[in-house]
Amino acid sequence: MAPVQDGDTLLLHFTSTRPDGEIFEDSRSGEPIRVTLGAKQINPLFEEALIGREPGETVTVVLPPEKAYGKFHRKLVVTVKRKKLNLDHEPVPGEFLKLEVMGRPCLVTVVDVDEKSITVDANHPLAGETITYTITVVAILPREG
Known part of the structure; x- marks a missing residue:
């Protein structure tokens, strides 16, 4: 079979790891995810890293904060x-x-609570962190049509 190309539909497993090594996402305990390259379903840097890979190959992508969360x-x-x-x-x-923060509804994390006020953080919980993704090509699905 030919290596991964743009437009291919893939089955992938991945893990997402924080800088301290903590895994916060891991698809390996379930079914692989189905992704079509070029359909804007995953980060473009993941797509770029997958092009040319073969089923069974694993690639590691390290994203700095501005490219991750x-x-x-x-x-x-x-x-x-x-x-x-x-x-x-x-x-x-x-x-x-x-809560509504700066005029927009969002999910915030409670940081501190006292009698009169509550301090909240509207950043994504992983904001500011470099994230490492390990992605394995499980299969390249046959093209339809």
């Missing part, structure tokens, strides 16, 4: 007065809340 922005860590939040429970640090 973005840089960490200090301005997205904000303290909000409790009375503005209409919370139905007592939040705890590490919990995710849906």
Whole structure:
């Protein structure tokens, strides 16, 4: 079979690892994911790394923060007065809340809680981190038509 080309539909397994080695995503415990190259389903850098690979081959892609989950922005860590939040429970640090930040709804992480205010972080939890992806080509599916 020919190596991976643009437009191929692939079955892939992958792991996503933080700089400290912690694996936070791993498809190997389930079915491989199905991806068509060129269909904007995965990061373009992954597509580029897969071109020319054969089934069974594994490639490692290291993405700096700006190519992965973005840089960490200090301005997205904000303290909000409790009375503005209409919370139905007592939040705890590490919990995710849906809030409006800078006029946009988003999922935030609770950083700190006190009597009058709550500090939240609207950055992606992996913002600012370099992420390593290990991707294995399980199969190249036959082209339809």
